[in-house]
Structure formats: structure tokens, C-alpha cells
Amino acid sequence: MKFNAEIISVGTEILLGNITNTDARDLSQMMSQLGIDVYYQSVVGDNPDRLKEAVKTAKSRANIIITTGGLGPTYDDLTKQTLAEAFGKKLYRDDEAARQMEEYFSKNSLPAPTENNYQQADLPEGCTVFYNDFGTAPGCAFESDGIYVIMLPGPPRECVPMFKKYAVPYLSRFASGAIYSHNIHVFGMGESAMEAILRDKMKAMTNPTMAPYARTSEAFLRVSAKAASQEDADKMMEPVIADVCKILGDVVYGIDTDSLENTVLLLLEEKNMTLSTAESCTGGLIAKRLTDIPGSSKAFLGGIVSYSNEAKINILGVDPDDISNYGPVSPQVVRQMAEGARRVLKSDIAVSVTGIAGPDSDESGRPVGFTYIALDTPDGIFIRNLPGRTADREVIRQAAASNALDMIRRYLTGKNVNPEK
Amino acid sequence: MKFNAEIISVGTEILLGNITNTDARDLSQMMSQLGIDVYYQSVVGDNPDRLKEAVKTAKSRANIIITTGGLGPTYDDLTKQTLAEAFGKKLYRDDEAARQMEEYFSKNSLPAPTENNYQQADLPEGCTVFYNDFGTAPGCAFESDGIYVIMLPGPPRECVPMFKKYAVPYLSRFASGAIYSHNIHVFGMGESAMEAILRDKMKAMTNPTMAPYARTSEAFLRVSAKAASQEDADKMMEPVIADVCKILGDVVYGIDTDSLENTVLLLLEEKNMTLSTAESCTGGLIAKRLTDIPGSSKAFLGGIVSYSNEAKINILGVDPDDISNYGPVSPQVVRQMAEGARRVLKSDIAVSVTGIAGPDSDESGRPVGFTYIALDTPDGIFIRNLPGRTADREVIRQAAASNALDMIRRYLTGKNVNPEK
Numbered sequence: 001m002k003f004n005a006e007i008i009s010v011g012t013e014i015l016l017g018n019i020t021n022t023d024a025r026d027l028s029q030m031m032s033q034l035g036i037d038v039y040y041q042s043v044v045g046d047n048p049d050r051l052k053e054a055v056k057t058a059k060s061r062a063n064i065i066i067t068t069g070g071l072g073p074t075y076d077d078l079t080k081q082t083l084a085e086a087f088g089k090k091l092y093r094d095d096e097a098a099r100q101m102e103e104y105f106s107k108n109s110l111p112a113p114t115e116n117n118y119q120q121a122d123l124p125e126g127c128t129v130f131y132n133d134f135g136t137a138p139g140c141a142f143e144s145d146g147i148y149v150i151m152l153p154g155p156p157r158e159c160v161p162m163f164k165k166y167a168v169p170y171l172s173r174f175a176s177g178a179i180y181s182h183n184i185h186v187f188g189m190g191e192s193a194m195e196a197i198l199r200d201k202m203k204a205m206t207n208p209t210m211a212p213y214a215r216t217s218e219a220f221l222r223v224s225a226k227a228a229s230q231e232d233a234d235k236m237m238e239p240v241i242a243d244v245c246k247i248l249g250d251v252v253y254g255i256d257t258d259s260l261e262n263t264v265l266l267l268l269e270e271k272n273m274t275l276s277t278a279e280s281c282t283g284g285l286i287a288k289r290l291t292d293i294p295g296s297s298k299a300f301l302g303g304i305v306s307y308s309n310e311a312k313i314n315i316l317g318v319d320p321d322d323i324s325n326y327g328p329v330s331p332q333v334v335r336q337m338a339e340g341a342r343r344v345l346k347s348d349i350a351v352s353v354t355g356i357a358g359p360d361s362d363e364s365g366r367p368v369g370f371t372y373i374a375l376d377t378p379d380g381i382f383i384r385n386l387p388g389r390t391a392d393r394e395v396i397r398q399a400a401a402s403n404a405l406d407m408i409r410r411y412l413t414g415k416n417v418n419p420e421k
Numbered sequence: 422m423k424f425n426a427e428i429i430s431v432g433t434e435i436l437l438g439n440i441t442n443t444d445a446r447d448l449s450q451m452m453s454q455l456g457i458d459v460y461y462q463s464v465v466g467d468n469p470d471r472l473k474e475a476v477k478t479a480k481s482r483a484n485i486i487i488t489t490g491g492l493g494p495t496y497d498d499l500t501k502q503t504l505a506e507a508f509g510k511k512l513y514r515d516d517e518a519a520r521q522m523e524e525y526f527s528k529n530s531l532p533a534p535t536e537n538n539y540q541q542a543d544l545p546e547g548c549t550v551f552y553n554d555f556g557t558a559p560g561c562a563f564e565s566d567g568i569y570v571i572m573l574p575g576p577p578r579e580c581v582p583m584f585k586k587y588a589v590p591y592l593s594r595f596a597s598g599a600i601y602s603h604n605i606h607v608f609g610m611g612e613s614a615m616e617a618i619l620r621d622k623m624k625a626m627t628n629p630t631m632a633p634y635a636r637t638s639e640a641f642l643r644v645s646a647k648a649a650s651q652e653d654a655d656k657m658m659e660p661v662i663a664d665v666c667k668i669l670g671d672v673v674y675g676i677d678t679d680s681l682e683n684t685v686l687l688l689l690e691e692k693n694m695t696l697s698t699a700e701s702c703t704g705g706l707i708a709k710r711l712t713d714i715p716g717s718s719k720a721f722l723g724g725i726v727s728y729s730n731e732a733k734i735n736i737l738g739v740d741p742d743d744i745s746n747y748g749p750v751s752p753q754v755v756r757q758m759a760e761g762a763r764r765v766l767k768s769d770i771a772v773s774v775t776g777i778a779g780p781d782s783d784e785s786g787r788p789v790g791f792t793y794i795a796l797d798t799p800d801g802i803f804i805r806n807l808p809g810r811t812a813d814r815e816v817i818r819q820a821a822a823s824n825a826l827d828m829i830r831r832y833l834t835g836k837n838v839n840p841e842k
């Protein structure tokens with residue numbers, strides 16, 4: 001029999017948009033790793049009638065129902081009562097759960113539990129109890145009419161570790177071979193261009209499969225295989241990954257790497273080289289992204305955020321005449337910014353960015369997004385020009401930063417720093 | 422008639438836990454502000470049968486159905502086709518949407534749109550088109566069988582602004598007395614401390630109401646009132662806001678402001694003063710946060726990311742002996758960093774940060790999170806020391822940057838730069 005799951009998250013605060021439903025995301029991720037399909041996620045408020053309706057719908061289309069939330073001590077926490085009723089189960093008071101709650105209260109110097117608190121220890125008869133090491137509301141699992149029900153508390157700090165500790169072993173018997181995957185990271189080709197190139201291949205695949213995803217200013221392709229072990233899965237995926245990397249060419253910047261900045265830092269370390277930055281429109285974003293990564297100080301020496309012309313002139317040594325003649329967004333200025341950073345910070349290579357981040361274009365009338373990036377290296381200077389584009393300031397800045405990092409990784413891997421379009 | 426809504430998010434990547442469904446949260450929040458109840462949120466994969474099933478369920482229990490996602494150009498983007506079929510509508514090609522797509526492609530120097538791309542301009546007959554200013558897939562709205570359907574693209578950068586621009590006016594006729602709110606922004610007091618101080622007040626309130634929320638390294642209190650107009654709501658909220666601001670004191674940094682960095686930039690402009698930065702452990706994060714904001718160049722001159730000791734010495738003029746004697750994370754070094762930035766960048770004030778971002782502590786054995794921040798001003802220098810704490814690198818860096826911005830806003834508003842704890 002094929003199992004598929006529905007996750008029902010209970011909580012009016014989710015429907016009001018007051019909190020983000022990260023439980024559904026985290027549980028879905030773990031279900032996917034177990035190889036059990038989640039076909040639906042639902043969210044319903046703290047309202048017994050609508051919860052009943054949601055459970056009825058889930059019963060009709062899923063054989064594993066996982067609920068999160070609504071197990072607290074207050075009057076609107078009704079998940080257990082509603083689910084027990086929907087599956088014709090009575091509640092009983094679990095002595096061990098009650099004892100653990102008393103212990104929790106005394107350990108945390110709380111006043112003695114009230115009858116409301118004790119109701120958290122009431123559970124559907126015949127269930128497997130998931131005791132809560134992280135709070136007071138226990139979860140549980142039971143089977144009825146061929147449907148498996150799992151109930152977990154809502155707070156992510158309780159829900160996620162309890163799912164890992166109790167629900168994963170409970171559900172593992174339904175896992176139909178786990179799913180393993182690898183991500184092929186791409187810069188310089190969009191999700192839809194990748195899809196267009198690979199569509200026929202993707203359509204023809206069943207196991208492994210692959211699918212393209214977009215991230216801010218980049219994309220990745222996830223290759224997934226269902227198999228008995230990581231080793232078996234890898235054997236199935238290897239030829240696919242090799243094939244895709246060949247087709248996509250040098251826009252591929254890594255497999256299972258975290259980010260462009262991580263790739264750049266690893267390459268710098270490998271080559272024992274140092275980097276510095278000079279940023280105008282990105283305003284420190286490249287430096288921020290590099291230093292997000294622990295240990296970045298090994299290769300990244302520092303940077304100048306030369307937001308004003310004075311900073312460009314005084315710290316980086318840009319010629320003021322060039323700024324007046326060509327403007328701050330020009331090949332002349334971006335080149336001197338990179339040279340200046342490399343000289344002042346004594347790094348092996350340096351990257352610089354100057355452009356129009358928006359939302360308004362500059363006095364020269366060039367469009368938002370228009371940017372120059374320079375990479376100064378022992379092998380000379382490379383300049384990339386990004387045309388204007390329709391996007392908000394955040395996207396423009398991230399794209400400029402990513403392009404700068406892409407130039408560095410291309411230089412360090414001996415590829416064309418500025419590939420033909 | 423009472424209207425209630427269901428949000429259906431379409432995307433296998435949500436069911437795999439690959440992305441977080443922030444659209445559902447953001448749209449729910451705006452629906453709540455409109456005063457229209459969202460009774461259910463659903464998530465379904467890129468699968469026409471299951472999407473059909475989800476739409477059937479939604480039709481039986483909601484009279485406003487909002488879909489997000491599945492409007493892209495790839496073969497598994499099926500929301501429009503499925504919804505049109507479910508409501509017995511044919512698709513037509515919208516000329517204006519096609520024209521705008523061509524324009525978007527040419528503006529962004531993309532190759533000419535393919536037939537796949539053009540299919541994005543196919544819309545249900547008789548619909549109101551929501552043209553997409555932020556991407557290529559238009560959204561739309563139509564009515565059928567007394568049910569109002571709204572379709573929006575999935576990427577949050579398109580979905581959220583399009584909902585604001587098109588769906589909010591479209592839906593406003595169903596709003597039953599809107600909810601208006603103001604946010605009181607707080608730095609230096611946590612959500613739970615705020616809740617403890619204000620609990621009795623909050624419990625006693627019905628309209629307006631208030632509730633505390635946490636953000637990265639800060640918090641805010643949302644005051645909301647249900648009323649016939651913004652003016653009426655404001656009259657109800659004003660005394661509450663004044664009362665809360667008095668109780669909380671100078672940890673309140675603004676009402677309805679976007680962020681600490683925005684507050685700082687407005688204050689600088691107001692006082693016609695300029696700022697520069699010298700960042701070690703925050704690695705450009707303060708500069709990045711300031712330059713996220715359009716127009717920041719009016720007050721922010723630039724910064725030095727002095728990640729290496731050489732950068733501290735060569736650019737900022739920090740005494741190398743002080744670095745060896747006291748270490749780079751010391752009051753002596755942080756002071757010279759701020760003085761150096763202020764001198765080199767010729768700004769009225771300068772802020773500097775040096776600390777241990779983690780995940781490992783430094784050789785001196787001081788804990789992760791231990792940080793010095795200095796603010797150099799015409800009135801002298803102020804130094805703040807943050808103790809170690811259990812948190813990840815991202816949280817530590819954001820907290821250090823926020824503390825630096827908090828010192829600036831306190832200085833510029835004549836408050837104690839370092840308040841008593």
C-alpha cells in the first residue's frame with residue numbers, strides 16, 4: 001500500500017499571518033527524506049467545527065495525518081478532543097505524562113499545575129505517547145480505520161525535535177525507500193532557461209528525477225533518487241549529474257555547495273590567495289556575504305564601502321577628474337576602485353562595484369541596475385558591465401554582488417571571467 | 422453576506438519543505454487588515470488532479486479563493502488552466518499582457534519570448550487582469566457562482582506587491598469594518614519582557630487590542646483597532662500608544678518605522694549630519710543595512726570593513742602595539758577604529774564594532790558574542806560592551822549591528838547612549 005500524508009497545522013495566529021508556518025516546512029522536509037509523500041498541507045484556526053471539517057477532508061485523501069498545534073492548556077486548544085472524536089476514540093489521563101508535567105513545573109519553579117494543565121495529559125486511548133522533553137504538552141500517535149494520526153505541539157522548538165525523536169521512527173515502516181538528493185548550483189543561467197534546455201530529459205526521468213529552482217539572482221537543479229541507501233542513490237545520480245554539468249557548462253559553480261561566497265572562499269584558501277573589496281552601490285553586501293561564513297578571515301582581508309566620492313578619492317585613490325569626466329558609474333572609476341582596494345588592503349586580488357541600485361536612475365539617465373564590476377588580479381584587470389533591468393533595490397544589489405563573486409570564481413578556476421552570452 | 426477566504430498555495434517545492442510559504446503569511450496578514458477572515462490555508466503540489474481536489478474543497482467552504490504560484494512558463498505550472506476549468510471559464514490570450522512581456526524581455530536583454538512564455542498571457546475570459554510590474558506572469562481576478570477567485574504568481578517579490586496593488590482594492594468592497602494598526606518599535610527589551618510588563622493591560626483590552634512580536638534582535642508591539650475609518654481607528658489608538666510609550670520609556674525607537682537603520686538615517690538627515698563605519702566582526706553588515714535604504718548616501722559616507730589587523734592599522738590607523746597588547750577585541754582598538762573611520766571618511770560621527778561572531782571563541786577564551794562597539798562624536802566617544810551569549814553567527818552579527826545603530830539613535834535624540842540595565 002502506498003502511503004501519503006497531510007499536515008494540518010492548527011492555530012488562528014497562522015491564519016492571521018502573525019506567525020510563519022515553519023513547522024509545516026520542517027516536517028515536510030523530514031517526510032521527504034523519509035520518502036513519504038506529503039500531498040497537502042492545511043492550516044485551520046482554533047475552531048472545532050472548521051478543524052473537524054479539515055480532518056474530514058484529510059481522512060478522505062490521506063492515510064497519514066499529522067497535526068501541529070492546539071495541544072496547549074487554554075480553552076481554545078482543541079486538537080486532541082477533535083481528532084479523538086473524529087476517529088471515535090475516548091480520552092484517558094496518562095499518569096506518566098501527568099507526572100512529567102508536575103516535574104517540569106517544579107523544575108522550572110512554576111506554581112503547581114492547574115486542572116487545565118492536567119488536561120494536557122489526556123490522550124486518545126490506545127495511542128503511542130510522545131512524551132515532551134521540551135515543554136509540557138505530550139504528543140501521540142494512533143491508528144484507526146487504516147489511517148495513522150500523529151499529533152504534535154505547535155511551538156517549533158517542541159514540534160521539530162519531537163518529530164525527529166518520535167515520529168520519524170514511528171513512520172519509518174511506511175517509508176518506501178528514502179529520497180537522497182544533490183543540488184547543482186548555477187550562476188548566469190535562469191531557472192526557465194535551464195528548464196528549456198533540460199525539459200525533455202526531465203520529462204523522461206522517473207528515478208532519479210531532477211527539477212530546477214530559482215534563488216535570488218541564481219538557480220539550482222536538484223537531482224533526487226529514491227534508493228535503499230545513500231550509496232545506491234549516489235550511483236544512480238552520478239551519471240545524471242555528470243551529464244547535466246556537461247550540458248550546462250561553466251555556469252555550474254558547484255555541487256551541494258552553500259553559496260557562491262562559500263565557493264569563492266574555498267577556492268581562495270585552496271590557492272592560498274587573499275581578497276579585498278571596494279563597494280559603492282552594493283554598500284558592503286559583498287563583504288557581508290563573505291563574512292557570513294565562519295573562517296572567512298583566512299582569505300578575506302577587508303573592504304572599503306566607498307559610498308561617497310570623497311571615500312573613492314581619499315581612501316581608494318580614484319582620480320577626481322575621472323569621476324567628474326566619466327561619472328562615478330564608469331569603467332574608469334570601477335577600475336581604479338579595484339586597484340585601490342588591492343593596493344590599500346594588500347590583497348592578491350580585489351573586486352569593486354559601482355552602479356545604480358535604484359529605485360531612481362542617476363543624473364546621467366542610465367537605468368536602474370546598470371553596473372560596472374572590476375576584478376583586479378596579477379593577470380590584469382577584468383571588467384563586467386550589467387545592463388539596466390526591472391527589479392527592486394534588493395534584487396539589483398544581490399545580483400551585482402553575485403556577479404562580482406562569479407567573476408572571482410571564474411578567475412580562480414581558470415574560466416573565461418566574462419563568458420560569451 | 423459574510424465573506425471568508427481560503428488561500429491555496431500551489432507548489433511541490435513547498436510540500437517538499439524546500440521553501441517556506443511566506444506568501445500565505447503575508448497575504449493572511451493583509452486580509453486580516455482588510456477585516457476579511459481567512460478560514461483555511463492549503464498547500465498543494467504541481468499536480469492538476471490534486472489541485473482540482475483542493476479547489477473543489479475550497480469552493481465548498483469559502484467564497485473568496487486566492488491562489489499563489491503555478492503561473493510560470495514551465496509545463497508543471499497549471500494553476501490558471503485548472504482554476505479556469507473548475508469554474509467553467511475558457512482562456513484567452515491577453516494582448517496587453519503579451520505586449521508587456523515582450524517589453525520586459527527586451528528591457529532585460531533576454532532572448533525573445535517563446536510560446537511557453539506567451540502562455541503566461543493566457544487568462545480566464547472576463548477576468549480583471551493584474552498586470553505584473555515585477556515579473557512576467559500576470560495575475561487576475563474573476564467571479565463565478567458567487568465565488569471570487571484571485572490568482573497571483575508565487576515568487577514573494579511579485580505576489581506580495583501585486584496583492585497590495587491590485588487585490589486589496591479589488592477585495593475592499595468585502596471588508597467588514599477594516600482593522601487598522603500601528604507598530605511600536607522597541608530595541609533593548611525582549612518580547613517576553615514586554616509581555617510581562619503589559620500583560621494585564623493587554624488582557625483587559627478588546628478594541629483596540631495589542632500584542633508583542635519578536636524580530637531578529639528586537640521587538641515590536643502592534644496596536645490594532647477595528648473601525649469605520651483610519652481616522653476613527655487612530656483616535657482610538659492614540660491614547661493607548663502614548664500610554665505604552667510612557668511605560669516602556671526610551672527603548673521605544675519609533676512608531677511605524679521600518680527599521681533602526683531607517684530611524685538613524687532620518688535622524689541624521691534631520692540634523693544634517695554624516696556617518697561612517699568601521700566594522701570588524703559585523704563585516705559590512707551595518708553598511709549593508711544602511712545602504713539597503715534608498716537615499717542613504719545623503720548621510721552615510723562609507724565604511725571600512727577592517728577584517729584583518731593590517732586593515733585596522735593601515736587604513737584606520739589603529740596602533741599595532743595596542744592590537745598586540747590588548748587584542749583586536751578591546752576597548753582600546755574599538756575606540757581607534759571609530760576615530761579612524763571618522764577621520765578618514767571625514768564624517769560627523771562614526772561607529773565601529775569588533776567582537777567574536779562565532780561559532781568559535783577567540784584565542785583569549787572570551788565567549789562568542791562578546792563585542793565592543795564605539796561611537797565617536799563631537800561630544801566624545803561612547804563605548805558599549807556586549808557580553809557573550811548562546812546564539813548563532815547570524816544572530817550575533819545582527820545584534821551587534823543593531824546595538825551600534827541603537828547607540829547612534831540614542832546619541833542623536835539626546836538620550837543616554839548606554840542606558841542603565
